[in-house]
Amino acid sequence: MQQTKGLALEIRLSAYIDGELPEVERSELDALLSRDDNARALLERLRAGGTFGNKAFEDFLHDPVPLALVRQIKQGPGITPRFERVATANLPRRNTRIWPRLAAASLVLLFLGGASGFILGSRIDTPVLAPEAAEGPWIQEIADYHRIYARQKQHLVEVPASQAAEIESWLTSSVGVAFKIPDLSRRGLTFEGARLLVANGKPVGQLVYRDSDSNIFAICFLKKGSGEQPDQFSETIRGDLSLVSWEKENASFVVVGPSSDPALQDIAHAVAAVI
C-alpha cells in the first residue's frame, strides 16, 4: 500500500482506483468524494480514461506475432527471424533473362533422370521405410489439406457436429480406426464436424474444431501397421501450421493447428488420452 498524502489529487484518486491505498487514506477519499463534485468528476475522468485505454490495448493482442520467432522459440536456435523478415522484404525481382531458365530446365532434366533411376532401382530392391521417413509425406499432405479446408467458411466439414454418432460409425468403418470424438470444449475448442481425406493412399479421418478466434484445429488419423513408438509425441512446424503426431494401437494421429498456439502439445496429449 502506498502513502499518497500530500500528492496531487489525481495521483491519489488513480491509486484509489487501483486499490493501492491504505485503508485510512481510502476512507479519507471516500469522504471527499461524497461531498466534492469536482473530486467525483475527476475520478470519473480517470476511470473513463482507463476504460478507453483498455479497448485500444486489447487490439494490440490481435496483431500477428512473427511466425519465424515462434518457430525459433519452439525448436531452438538455427533460425534467424530477423534475417528472414529482412530477406523477405528485400527480395530482388527475379531476373527474367534466358540463361536462368535454361539452368532451371537443366535441373528439371537432372531431377527427372534421378527420379527415373530411383524408380527403376526401387523395383529391384524396395527398401523398408523407417517410421520417420514414412511419416513425412502424410504429415505434409495433412498440412496441405488443412490450409485449404481451414479457409472454407460455408463448407468447412462434410458431416456436421450435430451428427456425431454418424461421424463415429462412418469414419470408423472408412478408416478402420475405432475412436470417440474428443470433447475439447474445456480447451476452448468447439467441434464443427468431420471430413474423410486421403493421404499416403490411405483413408484419413479428420475431426475439425474451431476456437473463439475462429482458428481451425483438426485431429487426423489413419490406420497404420507398425504401431511403433507408442506415446511418443513429435511436433513439426510447417510454416503457419504446427502438427503434433503420435501413434497408438496401430493408428497414426496428428493434431494440426496454428503454429503460434503454445498449447498444441497439451491439446494433443488430451486427445491421445480420450480418442
Place this chain on the structure above:
Amino acid sequence: MRPAADMKDFRRDLVGLLPKLRRFAMTLTRDATDADDLVQEACERAITRSHLWNGEGRLESWVYAMTRNLWVDEVRKRKVRGGGSMAEIFDQDEPSIEASGERAVYANQLQKMILSMPEGLASAFLLVNIEGHSYRETAEILGIPIGTVMSRLSTARLRLAAMLSEDAERRA
C-alpha cells in the same frame, strides 16, 4: 542446466507470452519493426538465461524487465551513434503501426493515439491498468521509483480521457 522437459515448458510459456510481450515492446519502442526486433532479442536472451528463472512469480515480469533493459541499451546505442538526446530518440513524430489487410482503421487510430503519449506513460498504464501488476512490480519492471509509476498512471489516464473526448467529438 535446465532439464529438457522444463526447457520445453519454458519455451511453450514464452510462445504463449508473445502477443503480450509484443504489446509491451510496442509501448517502449512505439514502432512495430523495432518492437519485433526487441521481442526477438528478449526471447533469445530469456532462453539463454532460462536457468536463472526460478519459476516463482510471473514469467512475464521477468521477461518484461529483460525487454525494458534491452531497450534502454538500444536507445543508448542509438544516442551514441546518432548524437541525439534520449528525449529526441523517444520523441518520434508518429508511432509506426502496420495496419494489415482488413484491420479496422479505427483500431489502428486508437493504437496510434495510445502510443503517441509521452514516453513511459503507455508502459505504466499497460502494466497496471491492463495487466494488473502492482505498483511495486511495475516499478521493478520499468526500473523507476513507485512515485513515478503513480504519477505516470494518473497522467496517462487523464490523457486518455482527453483523447476519448476528442475522439467522441471527431466521430460526432
